[in-house]
Amino acid sequence: MSDQININVNGSEIRTDSDQLIIEACEDSGIHIPRFCWHKRMDPVGMCRMCLVEIETPRGKALVPSCTTKVSEDLVVDTESEVVKKAQEGVLEFLLINHPLDCPVCDKAGECPLQDQTMAYGPGESRFVEDKRHFEKPIPISEIILLDRERCILCARCTRFSDEISGDPLIEFIQRGNKTQVNTFPDEPFRSYFSGNTVQICPVGALTSTSYRFKARPWDLKKVSSTSNCSSMGCSVELNVSQNKMLRILGEDNEFTNQGWLSDKGRYNFEYLHSEKRILKPVLNNDSTNEISINESMELISNEISVDDNSNISFIVGHNSTNEEYYALNNFVENLNKVNNDQNMNVYLSDDYLYEGFFQNTDSLGKVQDLDSVDTIILWAQDIKDNLPTLYLRIRQAVKNGKKLVIFGHTNTAMKELADSYFGQEILSKNLEFNVEISKIPNFNELINDKNVLAIIGKSSPIQNTNPISNLINYLDKNSNLKILNCFSKGNTFGALQNIDLVKGLNEFINEFDSSKNNIVFTIGSNPVNSSIYSNQIKDKLINANFVVSLDLFKNETTELADIILPTTSFGEKEGTFTNLEMRTLKQNKILPTPGSVLNEWEYWSMMLNKIDIENNYESEFELNLQLCEEYLDKDNVPSFDNLNKPSNLDGVLNSKSINIEIENVEPGTLELLFVNRLYGDSSTQINSPSISMLGAERFIEMNNHTFIKHNLSTYTVNLVQGDSTLQVKIKINNHLPNELIIAPLNRRGFRDIDTTKPYELIEVKNLEELSVN
Amino acid sequence: MSWDNELLERAHKIIELYPQKRSALGPLLYLAQEKDGFISDDSIVEISNLVDITEVQVKSVSSFYSMYKEEQTGTYLLSVCKSISCEINDSRSVINSVKEFTGLENYETDQDKLFTFEEVECIGACGGAPAVQVNYETVEGLTPEKTIEMCEWLKNDKPEIIVADQLQNKFGGTKSFDWAIEDNTGSAYTVPGFQNIGTAKEKDN
């Protein structure tokens, strides 16, 4: 904590932190100073001069930019003097010299800081009679972002964001003086996972997104705060809806999680909500012409599950349900168990990265915010940039503020430059096992001994022995002051873990599936036939099962095998809670009407119970929420709807429940390929969102130069051949990878047919005929 | 790879001079200019790899400074000062004489890629105004006639290396002071001759 000092603003005394900027100190006391370039999450630059204020100095009064001047004891500030007003008018008059004033056709109009501040502080008229500077109007700078350089006021928010925050400076100021413009390098588009943030923070309409262009006027938008499903970070978002259509998602500044930023997937993965392909009625036997009523479907399902033979009922759940829905599912399983002892019921999470994790000691559970206070951050998990993109931004920020980062390979190569130590192939084998004793890892002990350490820990690859991870955690626990952030990356995984009594993994599903029994399988918002390393085996089991019910939004590889498909609600169409990876529970809100005869997942569970004459004790999300709140360890601060809706809790409530995961350790054998998940892939929601549907289309594998040479390759397009399957892929060279380890994206089309433990061949594509092979 | 080994070697030597790679950006851009007579996109890609910043960051710097040329220059870059001291000493007629001789307007290059003409701000030779630079080698105290003579000489003799002293002796007038370093070498293309980065060339004898 820094000292508190007094300053005087416009005649009144203000108490403020001594290391604040004038603009921040004023903001905190409710005095608004106009600004364009200053953004509280980025370093100040003093580009625009809109924030000029008058301060008293030993040499008399002076105009200074309040965004680059720190407060000092007894500083006297005037934000409204005649001189300040004149300065503001002058700045605005200059800014408008080259601004096209095409507000009637500009997306920003209505929420444009330039428009608003010109109204509030501007001169009212311009003396500029000369020609304005012209640029070609909007140029695409990536597949999803457009830039109108005429509107740009050169505040450098976008360029600073890409450099300082996201670390991929692909846009910059080009030229000088009157010709200055933001631009990309030719043939090097602004392909950043975070590019959408620049659209949100641009103070004019210079940066726009393809998905929102010309769709709505800000004053027509209905808005509600919610929580994103994009990753287990649980980013705070604002959903913008007009005429019952979701048109835009904006990041909200939640101090504890995303701090205003979103990944482009979190931001643009919503168009699927209004896709024509959504299932709107229950479907029988995957035959679109065979739509049935909800009542009929419930009838059919209850007939199956109430048969009193020793059947196996399996539930494979995905990551996009709310806590209330998971709780209702759990309640369904419990109730069914009660009436029927012969049936064997299991809930599996559709996630290859699941393992027991470290949940036993709730005191040692870390928080995202610990990143800013610990000495050392240890990272051994899936690719954070791809799977928890906003956590990646927080880690970047922490490293920038001097925290030490230690990465264990072979994922997260994208963060190698940030790390103080990156332990690659010398320390970890291809199979992600230690080559050396942990205590003998060079330069490791001094980074952790008696230090405050936050370990972000998870499996790097679906097929991985987790003992080395446990060994590392034991070692850290003994030698440092350790906090752990369990790194399961997908959606509401933690909500599922908290609200389902016993969660198993997909490998258990395969082990426990007994084809001699009557098998009933429910898949709930999950597509294990496409998204798992066990896809092929799961497919066989589902074909073999006696009855399969899929609850989903779209038809996909899994629903194809279902006897009944039940259409469900999605993000924005349901109310509930979401638990993020630090056990912070946040509210998800409903703003869209429910389409067709679609129901919430919990409604189906409740109706099924009714059909088999079991009384259920809830009738709404609200009641489910009250019930699930009873199990939280800290009774005084439960994440009930009421509590979460309080202004003081808008950032969520931290609270734990006991977590029970049962999963067998996966023996890796010899890994030939390492599967990872990339941010963009072929999920049904993404491919049904036109703006971003193509971003996950490219099929590529990564290897280092050594491996490239070792395979006798000379071109960068090859066929990956394994048994009968052939997949044409591009090769990207990544020299941070260990020798002879190849990385392949599991969530791209075609890769699920590849078995990571079996040998494969890479065959060069020599002629065009071969090129057309798919 | 558009840069040959020799150029790359020079680049690496320059990078070693600095604690951070990216600090070598300025001199490397001169190497690029020495190679092509302007900063080509290929060279930008090369430099971005050499100093670990993105291409657009290199472009941002190269397009900011007017001495990094974005377009192909001629063999001889004629930079005529138009700032105040030279203006007072009739730089206008020097400018006009160059325009007339070359037929070029500001920032233009002729078809044979022999001359590029530009009007520039003060080149630090006010004491000997009006002043001109040929490939960044300065001549002071010019008259329109001498200027044309100089252009003719460039056109006919096509000297490979331009050296300030030589220009001054042949065409110059009043000199401000003897500012050149002792073993002043010249420049061989439209890039200033810096000895520490190897763009300075030995005197043409």
Ligand code: SF4
């Ligand atoms: S494009 Fe927008 S954010 Fe970027 S510099 Fe221009 S006005 Fe600022």
Ligand code: FES
């Ligand atoms: S906000 Fe201070 S100069 Fe732009």
Ligand code: FES
């Ligand atoms: S004004 Fe021409 S050299 Fe200074």
